[in-house]
Amino acid sequence: MPYQQPLSEKQKYAQAVCPVRSMKEERARANFNIRELTYLLDGGEQNTLLKEKFMLDMERDPLFKMDDIHDLTKPEIRERTMEKFRSLIHYLQNESIEVFKKRMEVVSMLDPGFWTRFGVHYGLFVGALQSNATAGQFGYWLEKGALSLTGMVGCFAMTEIGHGSNVPGLETTATFDEAADQFIIHTPTLTATKWWIGGAAHSATHASVFAQLIVKGKRYGTKCFVVPLRDPKTYTLLPGVNIGDIGKKMGRDGIDNGYIQFTNVRIPRGYMLQKHTKVSRTGDVQEPKLQQLTYGALLQGRVAMVVDSGNTSKKALTIAIRYAAVRRQFANSKSGGVETKLLDYPIHQRRLMPLLAQSYAMLFTGIEMSDMYNSMMSRLESASEGDKDLNEVIEALKETHSTSAGLKAFCTWNCLNTIEQCRQSCGGHGYSAYTGLAGMYQDFAVQCTWEGDNTILTLQAGRYLISSYREAAKGKKLAPGVGYLNNLSELIGKKCAVSSLEQILDPAVIIEGWQVVCANVVKNAGVEFEACLASGLDIDDAYEQCSQSRLYAARLHSYGYLFNRFADAVKKTQGEVGRVLLDVCLLYGLYTIEENAGAFLQYQYFTPDQMEYIRSQTNVYCKRVRDQAIPLVDAFNLTDYMVNSPLGVRDGNVYEKYFNQVQRSNPQGEHPYFDRLIKPLIHRNAGQDDDEEVDDEAGGLEDEDDDE
Template sequence: MTYFIDGGKELTLEKESFMLELERDPLWKIDDYPNISLAEIRERTMAKVRRLADDLANSSKEKFTHKMSVISVIDPGFWTRFGVHIGLFFGALQGQATPSQLAYWLGKGALTMQGMIGCFGMTELGHGSNVAGLETTATFDPDTDEFVIHTPTLTATKWWIGGAAHTATHCAVYAQLIVGGRRHGVKTFIVPLRDPTTFQLMPGVNIGDIGKKMGRDQIDNGWIQFTNVRIPRSYMLMKHTKVKSDGEVIKPALDQLAYGALIQGRVSMVSDSANVAKRALTIAVRYATVRRQFSSEPGQPETKLLDYPIHQHRLIPLLAQTFAMAFAAREMNTKYLSIMKRLNRAKLADNEVASVLEDLKETHATSAGLKAFCTWMCLNIIDQCRQSLGGHGYSAYTGLSTAYQDFVVHCTWEGTPLMDPLHAMAERAKKGLPLPENVSYLALFVKSTRRPSCKSDAKGDVCSLTTLKEAWGCVAANAIIQAAREFEDASKRGLDKDAAYEACSAARLHAARMHTFAHLLNHFISILETSPAPLRTMLVRLATLFATHSASQHSGEFLACGYYTPEQIYTLKQCINDLCAEIRKDAVNLVASFNYTDFVINSPLGCYDGNVYERYFDLVRRNNPQKPVPYFESLIKPLLTRSIEPVVGPKLEIDEQGEED
């Protein structure tokens, strides 16, 4: 099963080798994170950056990516600190620099960090996902052939810039290009922040530390203000838009290729969702087979948590979701790599570009949906797993409270799902045009007047994968068509395109969610065909549980479109009970197939040998053993030994006189 999940024995062995390498390196000690300060965390993380930088220079990109995907489970905050340089900063260079610019920055150490470390200056205090609204300006000065980078207002302060506070020497700054008084949109400029030899701030650059966050304290997010900072004209990345020394601005023919870097980020977040969910479930399932609570008969040992139906209901469907995400992540990855390969080839034959761009758009939309819903799904998995540990889930030593705090930011950055491409697909379907495979269900529903429904009440029919696939297709198509209809209604009421999109935003979000479920299920089913025979029974169970559980959570949709009757929904629920009980028998093996070592799991409650209490106690016992309470003399003793005199004021003459009256 492990080989199947990982995508082959070779990849499994490689992953195992990375885990071993990291475990043996004292720098990667992670079980004491709860005890060390923000400053120590930051410093230790930099030491790891230093160490990993050599790997970057010496290993293949693919191998390095695989290693980073293991590291991202072990130490998500490190992953971000390193990723800012290699993914965002270097990614911006790759995507937006001309060949000679790229060569120039490579020579300065832009990849290997020999000479410079980069950060990525997009977001501002007052501006997040709306890049077009950024306020920082880059004004061209033809007299000196320079750009002047400037922060005109407080809200234009670059904000959340990872690596800015402590690490970076250079920043890829997103700013409004202004030439001859005219604005030409947001472009990217490489701005030196610190002198690499002294680490002194460059003139006009002000930087501060964003400080404590909910998680990922490993990365030193900072704010940056520029006061008329001058850079050579050639520091603007000019692969697309170009500015000549005489001030002429040359716009590119196609500006869409910037998609690439964003998609890569999303693809890795889908993988990360699957991987982090694997870790959370390993902890929760292992603990639930050790922890006992309440005995069924007096004198008998208490029952294991995982033998309670309510606990199975909580965890086992999450196991099915994790498999669905893992397979979807693998597919996204493959797809992305193949598009990138074609794109690189396409550089030679210009006429291929358009066709690749079409595919890129579709992948863009699917990856946006998968990113949004898989990160939400994973966050829910972490939280459910954490809650399933009872009170111990609240401890910083059991692994999941920190996992939540680290992961939750995935749900925020890089935005929310896109509906526009789905809307376009609905239009295509109406016109009878061919559809990409993952929205092919639309064709069935757009034109037909008779809606499909589940014809048989037999459990085997209601809960078969064939029925469930049709059911989810029906619900997704319904939601997409509904959103398209609301858009048209809004347009008819006279709203312009943007306003009409806003008016149906809830319906669009809902449609994207339903489409993503259908996509996850369809891909899971397609995987079954290629799966090794001994695994198939289990995989079918997992796929069926994924489909029935998510359907029962959205039962209103299935009832509303008339696919299932209330009785059939009830049958689904019984099927979920049966599947939970069935899969529970193999639950321990299934989490073992995720193949993470105790080092990666990094939770005493999720250890392989089940010796959870001793390990947990050993870890906690390291906290200040029996030292005297530091504030006993100053605070506690005065409290315990104080005396309170009742307040009785002097007797007033006026009261005595009053009495006499």
């Protein structure tokens, strides 16, 4: 049988390119203790053990089956998502809030749709109560079941179809009816329809509704009201409440977003949450003396999204880099037919290694910001009015608040881009739902527009930089994150003073470079802003006019900040782990300088020759990080269940697992529409007899000698 010969050749070949063997080779390259790095990333061994426990809990929980999610229809995924509440409530009731928060971080990485749906009640609805209810009101809602999720499920009704970022511009009204001691909640126009309300379509009995308070004809701005939506016993809508399903989204279909229209819905006066503004029985409105310090709450959300950007990047890179370690493509003249690993191509290193470095930068930034946030909040709580410490903390809080606005924006953008680059780096297989990156993109994409639209956040960050610049010009000492603006005279015009090119490869030089560049762009934005003021624009218009400069300043400031946090973390890390992280950190620095070469050359911190050196060293460091790429990805410590992609399996056995997954997800059955559609189509000229369809052995070859 002559055709078996090549089979056995192929078998030899298959051995030489065996993906499992390739993965083992890569893992054997580790020149540091992987476990040690995992502890560092997780914030200590205890946290790693906790995360491992959470991953196992979910893997063994049949409700958290994940490998079939790509083929569920929207109704099925909605139902499955609701079902998971059972498990999580069990944990919520049986572990400390700190432990449960860490669990939710893992849940978010595993199943963002479920995380959102659960978070709508516990994060948004309960959060709205905490921020806006008096202690008595809060107790009232707890008693009704807000924390135990008994008898009620909440949703958070802020955005309207016509209003997103502009909360003061919301149109829904809450008019006080003194005679009845009630508020009348009303949707006056189509554009006032509450929109995107997570949990509204199927889950919620109550909503925290943001509406314009109107008392005795006077408007007092947007306040928060609890409005019952459904009878908890039957889930029929209450009178005056119209709710619809918002339907299909790009991703996160597990969450049942809905719209809500209120038609003169009456609620007791006490359902207005009155921690800040109070309305008395006789319609006296007592407004708070001071605007509440809301930095804390916003900051927490942003820190969480920086952390989530790092975590989701981990997952995407685990898939792309493990695949690149075993996927082979093109043989070269010396390899005897064995193809080269993707990871060995310089261009593939260029595609993935900088993103790996960036994800480490985001992870360390997330850790440092979480710590900073916690310590600031506890200082804030313990400080009393007039303390010197209080002012300092508030100043630091303002700075971190603005920096975190920029970081939320750039980290979510970075992560979304990382997912897409990872997807494309898997070639055609990245387009399959089962390889996980497509769905990851679709789920993550919303992070760029919710909880503060990214572009608007960058402008806020830029506005803070301009105002800091102006305050510094008046002699004010700024908070550490923007402290470089106190040094403008030293930084503007400063050039990189190295005596040899190699000296550029030092975090201190790169930090200085970022300071110089940031100082220049912030100053330019400030000068532009002041020119706008001088030309007669009011402050708001002047800021609008400088939008692009604000965005640019926020971008560079954020990149500089990320590099600083990464460099700080590296400085604190000793030994082998410290050495490998230094390479990763330098790659991140070189890559971001190259990406922003225009700014570094514009302000002449680097010369064109130095920049050329940076470009070539980026290649060198890509290669260096590539050598440790699998160990660096292993340190993320995600189980195969968490990664949920046959291309990202730990053992490298990608083809078998991918093939099995596709087979399992698409069982063969009857042809679904042959009789109805295909048969009449391809047999439509049925006049001819059957012989025509018998294969002609010659296949048109006989007369070929006449062909050219």
